[in-house]
Amino acid sequence: MTRAHLVWDWNGTLLDDLPLVVSSTNAVFASLSGPALSAEAHRLAFRRPVAEFYADVLGRALEEGEFGRLDKIFHDAYRLGLTTCGLAADAQAAMTSWSGTQSLLSMWFHDELVPEVERRGLTALLARIDGLRGTVGGDLKAEHLARHLAELGVEGSTAVLIGDSVDDADAAASVGARCVLYTGGFTDPARLRAVGVPVADSLVEAVRLAAAA
Numbered sequence: 001m002t003r004a005h006l007v008w009d010w011n012g013t014l015l016d017d018l019p020l021v022v023s024s025t026n027a028v029f030a031s032l033s034g035p036a037l038s039a040e041a042h043r044l045a046f047r048r049p050v051a052e053f054y055a056d057v058l059g060r061a062l063e064e065g066e067f068g069r070l071d072k073i074f075h076d077a078y079r080l081g082l083t084t085c086g087l088a089a090d091a092q093a094a095m096t097s098w099s100g101t102q103s104l105l106s107m108w109f110h111d112e113l114v115p116e117v118e119r120r121g122l123t124a125l126l127a128r129i130d131g132l133r134g135t136v137g138g139d140l141k142a143e144h145l146a147r148h149l150a151e152l153g154v155e156g157s158t159a160v161l162i163g164d165s166v167d168d169a170d171a172a173a174s175v176g177a178r179c180v181l182y183t184g185g186f187t188d189p190a191r192l193r194a195v196g197v198p199v200a201d202s203l204v205e206a207v208r209l210a211a212a213a
């Protein structure tokens with residue numbers, strides 16, 4: 001069965017920004033005299049909610065209101081380096097190989113996401129682009145995916161999500177959608193394979209698996 005609609009994740013999936021995410025995360029930990037993570041260590045530890053990821057690495061629970069301050073440090077550092085990031089090598093080829101409709105759902109801030117997607121020449125391929133409309137990031141994706149599909153008028157059972165984190169798979173399952181996980185992003189491939197959904201090493205392969213899901 002070919003799925004009618006494909007939802008793309010942005011950070012770590014279409015956008016190849018792992019090195020910037022790691023350096024921005026390390027800026028957060030440096031502000032607390034915490035450890036500096038390698039890309040490998042980040043991929044082993046990363047999860048959502050991001051506040052829990054931070055707490056795991058720091059070895060303590062975050063204090064009330066602390067995550068908002070840390071999230072600002074992360075995003076300030078991220079914005080400074082964003083122009084150094086390119087799309088995943090096969091992002092355009094993957095997107096144009098999908099025969100159905102497609103959209104983009106990101107946990108990056110909406111007002112910054114939309115012009116960034118436009119700048120990279122992808123807007124015309126997408127039926128809808130949604131980013132985070134709050135002021136603090138780091139939350140789970142499930143509610144955002146449900147809202148995104150509702151705005152599109154797409155039933156979860158006819159959708160498939162391509163992303164790079166365990167949270168993407170959890171979000172897809174919460175709305176009855178399928179999921180394909182991509183190993184080129186924020187999460188260690190062995191962790192992705194343990195989820196039990198199809199896993200791809202390239203975005204073109206991910207689309208092929210999505211079409212067969």
